[in-house]
Amino acid sequence: MARQIVIGLEVHLQLLTKTKLFCSCSAEYIGHTPNSNVCPICLAVPGTLPLLNDGAVALASRLGLGLHCTIQNYSTFGRKNYFYADLAKAYQITQYELPVATKGYLDIELGGASKRVRIHHLHLEEDAGKLVHPTADGRLTGAAYSLVDYNRGGVPLSEVVSEPDMSSPAEAKEYVMRLRQLARYLDVSDGEMESGSLRVDANISLTNADGTLGTRVEIKNMNSLKALERALEYEISRQNKVLDSGGRIVQETRLWDDAEGVTRSMRNKETASDYRYYPEMDLAPIVISDSEIEGYRQSMPELPQEKRLRFAQSFGLSGEEIAILTEQKALADYYEATVSAGAPTARAANWIRMEVLRVLNELGQDISEFRVKPDALAGLVKKIEQGDISSTIGKDLLDLMAREDLTLDEAVKRLGAPQGRLSGDALRELASRIVSSQPDVAETIKNGLDKKGGKIKFLQGLVMKEARGQADPNEVAGCLSELLGS
Amino acid sequence: MKMTVDRDITLKMAKAAQLRVEPEQVEKMMNSINDILDFCALVGDLDCSGVPDFMWRMRKLPSRRPDVPKDWPDREIFESKAPTFEGEFFKTPRIMAEG
Numbered sequence: 039m040a041r042q043i044v045i046g047l048e049v050h051l052q053l054l055t056k057t058k059l060f061c062s063c064s065a066e067y068i069g070h071t072p073n074s075n076v077c078p079i080c081l082a083v084p085g086t087l088p089l090l091n092d093g094a095v096a097l098a099s100r101l102g103l104g105l106h107c108t109i110q111n112y113s114t115f116g117r118k119n120y121f122y123a124d125l126a127k128a129y130q131i132t133q134y135e136l137p138v139a140t141k142g143y144l145d146i147e148l149g150g151a152s153k154r155v156r157i158h159h160l161h162l163e164e165d166a167g168k169l170v171h172p173t174a175d176g177r178l179t180g181a182a183y184s185l186v187d188y189n190r191g192g193v194p195l196s197e198v199v200s201e202p203d204m205s206s207p208a209e210a211k212e213y214v215m216r217l218r219q220l221a222r223y224l225d226v227s228d229g230e231m232e233s234g235s236l237r238v239d240a241n242i243s244l245t246n247a248d249g250t251l252g253t254r255v256e257i258k259n260m261n262s263l264k265a266l267e268r269a270l271e272y273e274i275s276r277q278n279k280v281l282d283s284g285g286r287i288v289q290e291t292r293l294w295d296d297a298e299g300v301t302r303s304m305r306n307k308e309t310a311s312d313y314r315y316y317p318e319m320d321l322a323p324i325v326i327s328d329s330e331i332e333g334y335r336q337s338m339p340e341l342p343q344e345k346r347l348r349f350a351q352s353f354g355l356s357g358e359e360i361a362i363l364t365e366q367k368a369l370a371d372y373y374e375a376t377v378s379a380g381a382p383t384a385r386a387a388n389w390i391r392m393e394v395l396r397v398l399n400e401l402g403q404d405i406s407e408f409r410v411k412p413d414a415l416a417g418l419v420k421k422i423e424q425g426d427i428s429s430t431i432g433k434d435l436l437d438l439m440a441r442e443d444l445t446l447d448e449a450v451k452r453l454g455a456p457q458g459r460l461s462g463d464a465l466r467e468l469a470s471r472i473v474s475s476q477p478d479v480a481e482t483i484k485n486g487l488d489k490k491g492g493k494i495k496f497l498q499g500l501v502m503k504e505a506r507g508q509a510d511p512n513e514v515a516g517c518l519s520e521l522l523g524s
Numbered sequence: 525m526k527m528t529v530d531r532d533i534t535l536k537m538a539k540a541a542q543l544r545v546e547p548e549q550v551e552k553m554m555n556s557i558n559d560i561l562d563f564c565a566l567v568g569d570l571d572c573s574g575v576p577d578f579m580w581r582m583r584k585l586p587s588r589r590p591d592v593p594k595d596w597p598d599r600e601i602f603e604s605k606a607p608t609f610e611g612e613f614f615k616t617p618r619i620m621a622e623g
């Protein structure tokens with residue numbers, strides 16, 4: 039019997055507060071002068087006292103509610119002791135015994151099937167500073183000393199701890215994607231793995247032959263979703279090999295080495311940390327009243343899953359279309375505004391999915407920066423739906439509107455596209471112009487030498503091209519035969 | 525029950541705490557730790573029956589503050605008070621245990 043894969047994840051999300059968790063320093067640190075956002079509290083000057091940021095409690099509660107957790111009326115802080123230069127106090131203030139939110143779930147979808155991953159709890163804690171190692175190759179080994187920037191020290195984190203409910207690397211990746219989407223919908227965190235505002239640690243084990251749980255290994259240092267998947271796949275095959283050869287899995291922490299594509303044992307027993315958790319006596323417990331929780335609940339926006347369901351019911355879109363449109367809240371809002379402005383639901387979905395995302399990608403913009411506002415896109419899509427302009431022209435118009443900040447009318451003028459379809463006198467005039475520009479071809483047709491109809495088709499093509507497709511082919515043929523007496 | 529530490533345990537503790545202790549400093553450190561242990565033994569003699577293990581001290585101040593940034597006005601003081609500072613960074617002994 040194949041061993042079952044058992045994965046649980048601990049995800050750290052940096053909260054989008056303006057200030058740090060326990061002091062009024064700005065929580066911004068990327069691109070700032072090192073040690074510019076620091077104060078006696080986050081530098082652990084003796085005699086200072088931390089004071090909890092109300093905004094961090096609100097964001098952690100929102101995330102907890104989004105994960106269907108119970109928000110606790112009473113939770114406490116503790117100290118996790120470890121000695122490392124990125125930690126000014128030599129301990130991290132975290133929640134250990136009583137976290138702020140407990141027992142929730144997050145539904146994930148994979149290959150059309152839905153799966154519920156249970157959330158054990160969510161807690162608040164402070165981030166550490168950043169070490170800079172002054173060696174030529176940037177590696178620790180050989181550095182004579184370390185340089186520390188405490189701007190990040192004390193920035194609020196929310197750690198979301200799942201139950202070991204995932205059974206493949208793909209599920210783990212999907213879980214992180216859904217959690218990140220939720221955090222973004224709730225404006226709780228920007229969830230960027232590359233910049234470190236979302237960090238994932240994984241616990242992974244394989245079941246024993248009798249189905250009981252095996253020894254679990256913790257993996258750290260995965261800086262992208264791809265790294266998460268690769269690290270888990272590597273670890274599964276490593277553990278299988280160890281077990282196949284009759285060996286035992288050691289309970290340990292391993293670091294993912296992305297360049298080498300392997301996990302490595304991090305520390306031996308000799309230096310294994312004993313965090314000596316104990317209560318943080320400098321901070322009062324977090325007391326959240328029922329009415330405060332109700333207030334957070336009232337302020338919750340529609341969650342991604344609820345939005346997907348509503349999009350399916352209201353707009354009759356396919357699962358794939360819905361997944362793309364609802365991935366970002368701003369894009370889903372854009373779609374709804376386009377539909378509200380009168381665009382047909384299916385065509386608007388198709389245009390946003392294919393063309394708007396293409397242009398955004400080419401311009402390196404996100405939807406909030408997009409110059410074509412929903413009512414303008416609705417105007418364009420309506421014209422296409424009514425057959426006033428072809429899809430090809432529509433794409434050119436969208437490009438112009440987005441790149442040069444033009445209205446639909448301005449773009450039409452700039453492109454020289456005919457306003458609507460060409461027919462009647464305007465079409466006859468165009469056909470006549472084309473005929474005069476091709477005297478030899480016209481002569482051949484007039485003399486009845488266009489036996490196979492190739493020449494007349496050639497002229498039809500020229501007219502259609504000049505009309506940018508905005509003419510009825512039958513009417514074009516009629517005009518030409520009128521002019522050439524064929 | 526009264527506990528004491530000897531030279532060996534003192535050195536072991538220093539290692540666990542990643543402290544550098546010169547041979548001539550060991551005795552002073554050992555005596556300090558034993559003073560602390562003596563004090564603990566003294567406190568241990570108190571009758572604490574019915575008293576909870578841990579209580580948060582009462583605080584008259586609010587327990588949360590609004591999320592409004594404030595700059596610390598006197599940044600230079602950190603630089604001048606820090607044992608070592610280089611450029612814009614605090615400078616610390618190199619990380620000892622790695623890999």
Ligand SMILES: [Zn+2]
Pocket residue numbers: 058061062063075076077078079080081192
């Ligand atoms: Zn501070």
